[in-house]
Amino acid sequence: MLRFVLIAAVFAMTSPAFAGDPADKPAGVVTSSVTVKATVDAIDYDKRTVVLRSEDGRTTTKLDVGPEVKNFAQVKKGDVLVVEQMESLA
Secondary structure, eight states: OHHHHHHHHHHHHHSGGGSSOTTSOOSOOEEEEEEEEEEEEEEETTTTEEEEEETTSOBOOOEEOOTTOTTGGGOOTTOEEEEEEEEEEO
16 A cells, blocks of 8 residues: 555656646645554653664654644553655645
8 A cells, every 4th residue: 555655656756747847836735644543652751752663573663743743741651653744746
């Protein structure tokens, strides 16, 4: 699925719609999202960062947690989270 979104993004960037003046508004937006279940491996409440370990044992780099996460203070090491990451390309 992610491969399809990346291929679609490359196709969209090479299409004639992107060949105009750079000051023009974007002709389209490509959005992808990834949902993963992971365990909190480390947490820094002051900097609002977490390190997650996925189900297959891989550890992520520190992730910044924005203010839209209202219950961040309730999350602790060992908690299992479902995390969704979204990216857009205009």
